[in-house]
Amino acid sequence: MKLDATHLTLFAWFVVGGETSSTCRQPPGHVLMQVAVSNLTRVEPDLASKGPRLQGSVCDQLIASLPCNQSLVLNESFDMNARCPGHCPYHAMDQRHGMSFCTASCVAASQCARYNPDAPVADQEAGTCRGALVDGCYRPKLDGTDSCLQCAAWYEQTPSGQCQVQYLWVAYLVAAISGCALLLILGYLVHLHCRPITNLQGLNEGLGARSQQKYRDPTDRQLWPWMTNLCRTEVGGPGLMLHFNFLAAVVVWALAVGLGWVVLAYLVDTELLELGRRPYGTAYRNCVLVAFGHSTQQRLMWAKLLYLAMVYLATFLGSLAHGLRQRRLFRQSNVQDTMKAFSALVKGLPSIPASEVHVESDLAHVVSSLTGQVVIGVSVCWNFGHVKAEVDQLLQHDTSASTSDVPDVHSGWLHRTVMQVEKALLRRLEGSQEEPQEGAALELLRGVRSSSEAYVVFETRAGRDRALSTLSQGFSFRGHHVSMAAARHEPRSIHWQNYDGSCQSVKWWKLLKGCCCILAGLVTWACVFYLPYAWSILTFNYEGGRQPGILYSLCFSIIVVIGNVSMYQICATVADHVGFKYKETREACYMILYFISVSLNVLLDLAMTYYMSFAIMVHLGFRTHEGVPLTKLPYFVQRFEAYAIQRAMGQNLYEYAFPSTFLLPFLGEPAVAVGGLLRLGMLLVRSHPEMGCRATMSLLAAQDFEFGRYADTLLNVALAVGMFFFPGGYTHWIFFMLAISQAYIYALDHWRVLRVVPASTFASMQIDWWCQVLLAPCCGLLAACLIFKGNCHLGFCLSHQHLLLACLAAWLLHIVLHLLLLIFVVPLGDSEAKSLAPHLRQYQQVAAMEPCSWFSANPIHCLRSKHVHRHGVPCSFFTPGQESTMEVNESIGCYFSSKNIKVQDASNLKSDFRMNKVVLHLDPDEENVICP
Known part of the structure; x- marks a missing residue:
């Protein structure tokens, strides 16, 4: 009888239909439709999935108003921001019938526990029934209050039923020690800043030597103009020119891929630009989010696969064309007489x-x-x-080191102690003066x-x-x-001290020991920095749609930067320790080690991110679009393809890439690694008249130019390509941010080469060739992604066990093919460049x-x-x-x-120093000031 009544209700709904509302074209009897679907669900549970589809076929817009005390099977037809009526204002996930689908009802506060015993708390602000909101709670109370019965590990329970971190005094102690250390550093810098100037001549000599070290036009020994095109002009040899061409190529490629995705979205469906970016929140919103995301992703998969195939072919062929162009540029530069x-x-x-x-x-x-x-x-x-x-x-x-004893105007014991320590350190830097x-x-x-x-x-x-x-x-x-x-x-790029006659096996042994050091550094970073962050994220309470605040994002960015910088230092030390004869070989080794180590760093980050995302999504009660809880998915591929995980991983990858990896490590470089170190060196030199020329030059010299940018850029490219594994809402953003960040890096390196770093010559294309080799696995990610996303869409449908093997095979096959073409085919398109002038x-x-x-x-x-x-x-x-x-x-x-060289000079800055300011400038009338 109920079934007949339900069918009559459906018939009545169609009869009275026809009017529209401002949000959705819903007939006045759409609530009757809701009731009918609810009745169908209770009478025939297997029709639960049919109700929403029937509903969606009637209403082309989203359902924004919900009835009270009616169980509704949620799908993409519902508005994520739909609110309940005033007399039943809370969304409750209906767990009474044990159905596998997301079923929600609008209830009063007193009904929360009856509909879902695990969510008895009525949250007025969020408009939902939720569980207890206690960070670090393992087993919450179910009495409708925010209290806990059992706390998680490293937490202890308070008398009020809350959980607080154990050993909190350790965190306070670390914070206090860090604060004291920071205050000491700041006090020392203030002390340096306020010292009297007793060595202006030494500062003059050091700045003059720093200025003479810079890249200069060999014809007139003057600094290169600011507008020098480093993609065409050999300022530091052909190797440096190829470096800038690679950076420029990445900027153009990233911008083209990002713009192409936007154009595709406007031609096909703008949901491509939103998919995966809608935030999760309450249980009701999460259910609708999964249903909407899965259906939209499947509906638009053909467009993504088409675009992915185009990007793969364009990137593959473009990388080979780039390799050919780099070879030709090198050939053209190689005809010059150096x-x-x-x-x-x-x-x-x-x-x-x-x-x-x-x-x-x-x-x-x-x-x-x-x-x-x-x-x-x-x-x-x-x-x-x-x-x-x-x-x-x-x-x-x-x-000629000065031995004059300048009277010390400060007689305090602290000042004398600091000066003595500095002098001892400077003597070690200076070496023996005998x-x-x-x-x-x-x-x-x-x-x-x-x-x-x-x-x-x-x-x-x-x-x-x-x-x-x-x-x-x-x-x-x-x-x-x-x-x-x-x-x-070239002579500048030779390490003359490394002609020690050692065999290759000795270098390989040193390299192996260096790799062990890199792994040890990676493990140390993970244990000291990453695990505490992961613990804080996993113990955060996400009830009611709460999400970690900006402090967590800031900590995550700092952790990523620390990881990259630590790998940078370790890899540089390892490359130096091996003892290569040529600077290009050392830079190539450093680039490869840095790329591999940071890639392992990123893989660890992504693996931890996956497990954290999975744990969080399980805690929030996410299900698949078919209503299956995530914990019941037996295979990794099934879990990875669940829209909840896809959305969380896509957002986490974007936040990991920008700004943490793309931009932050390079923003502080001009102020800290260049200006900060120079400023510190100047403050030391100007207050130590006993300092010799060698120590002065060491303190004021700029750091050499290194090719870690290749590894950074390749890593950034791999991260951007990885976004194709996830929903497309962040695709255009990650490529746009990559283009902007790489343009900034190009400008930064342009400034450093023309005005900062000591001159060096990179005469071979060894570094760039290895960069082209490392482009192969980056392009291979596109092939693997095409197989993964095309499963059951491109004429093949592999099982979960075989899909990962197919992706791995596609990645390896591409690498092999790419390398074979790079080694045997690309050189065929290169011909000997003809000199524009005879070698006279x-x-x-x-x-x-x-x-x-x-x-x-x-x-x-x-x-x-x-x-x-x-x-x-x-x-x-x-x-x-x-x-x-x-x-x-x-x-x-x-x-x-x-010849007469214009150099940086400090002799005219005496008044500026007295006002505690440092101004660097070029004085064209100044004579050469150098160490004798």
Whole structure:
């Protein structure tokens, strides 16, 4: 009889229908429809899923008003913000019939416990029935109050039924110690700032040396103009130019992908821009959110798959085209006459003591007599890593360090103690100031032997090439067969102290130990920083739609930045410890280690985020669109594909990427890593007149330019690509933020290269090639995502067990294919670049403009010139910032003569210092100010 009455009710609903409301075209009898559906649900539970679909077919708009005490099966037809009538103002999830679907009713406060015993509290602000709101509660009371019966681990129960953190005094103690340390640091900085200026001359010298170290136009030795196009101009060699081209390519790619997604959304459905961004909240809203999200995602999946396929093909082909373009740019730059254009690398030399006089002349004579070409000189690579400190001391001994004793106007014991500590530290930085004993250099050279390599410098590039052609099969030198090949690196990019003759197995062993250190750092970071954050998120109470506030987001951003910075420092130390001969090889190793370590860092973050999201969604009672609780899903793929997890992971990935990873680590770089360190160094130098030139230059010198940007950018690209695994609401935002962040990084590096970092030359494309290799797994993520999202949509339907294997196979297959094309196909499209002008320049002309030559960059060569060969004007050792001390001696290949260079100066800033201000500027009328 009830079923007949229900059918009659449905018929009456259709008969009286026809009027519309402002929100939804609902007939006046739509409430009767609700009652009819509710009756159908109670009589025939298997029709529960049919009711909402019948409802949705009648009403094209969302249902915004709900009846009282009627059980409604929720789906996408309901408005997420629908409110209950005033006499039954609370949403209650109906658990009375044990149905698997999200069923809600509008009830009065007294009815909350009857409809859902687990949510007996009536929350007037949220308009819902919820559970007890107690952070850290494991088993809440069910008496309708916000109180707890049993608290979770690391919490203790209070007499009022609340939970408070145990050992809270530890957190207060840590906060107090941190606060005291911060106050001490601030007090020390204030003390530095208020000290009298007693070493303005030393500050002048240090700033002048810092200024001379910067990149300068070799034609006039002036700073490069601000508007220099670093994508086309070789300021620091072709390797640096390729770096800027890569950054620019990522900006264009990210902007194109983001704009393409927006255009697709407006052509197909703007829900693509909202899907996954609607916030969760009350139990009612969460049920409607899942139903809406799943149905919309499935309805628009064809558009996403089409766009994903287009992005995959465009990115894959674009990365190969980018690799070809980079090779051509390198070829075009390689035709220019730089130091390496005149040099050939000889390998296979016997071990010769550095005290022997005729090593260079004998090798030069053999090569010249066999080839008929003019040889300027030979620079032998010596094994002196074990005595590097002594060599540096001999080369950079400062006999002009001030020893004047400036009266101390402050007589307080604290001031004297701080000054003494600083002086002790500065003496360690300065090294020994004792005058080297007579014959110390010769004694040291007797313990140094040559490596198996040397650089032969020819007068012209054409002469070098003819000599290589003549000696293509090698030649004999002192009973050893040696080979000769064109030099691939510039003198600035060679670590001369690392020619220690160690075999590759030693370097691999050092690298393995370094990887263990990286893993240890990763585990330490996870235990010290990440686990406390995860614990605080998991013990947060989300009842009634509560979400962690901005403090949690700030802590998460700080944790991500700390993780990235710690990996940066560890990887840099490991790369230095391996002992590579060339700076490009060190930078490539550093980039690979940093990319892998930060990728592991990100994978750990994402894994923890998944488990936290799953635990939170389970706590909030989320179900699948079919009404199955998340805890009853047996497989990872099923859980991962549940819309509640998809939405939470998409939001977490976006928040992880921006600003935590994309932008925050780089925002503080100009103020802290550049300006802050310079300011601290200036404050120390100006108050210590006893400081020598070496310590002054060390404190005021800028950090070298490193290629960690490659790894950062590749990681950012991988994070942006990963967003395709999740609903599309954040897709355009993450790519737009990537483009903006990379544009900022490009501008930051542009400024650092032109105005901050010491000059260095990156002559090979080794770093960029490894970057192209690491692009393969990033592109492979798109292939894996296409398989994952296309399951049961692209003509195949794999089981949950096999889907992950298929994604992994697609990722690996793409990497293999990408690398094969990169190694064997891309070079085929590259042809030898033709020089725009004939090679008429000689070595003398290039060496006259470049202070760092094959001879001046070699420390042992300079010591031999002075103490073994006893040249009247010995070969000057190249020290960045002291170019003006270098002397010309054409007979030994030294041609560089310093010109007047505009430098940063502090002599005119005396009044600014007295007002506790520092102003850096370029004074065009200032003479060179350098350390003697």
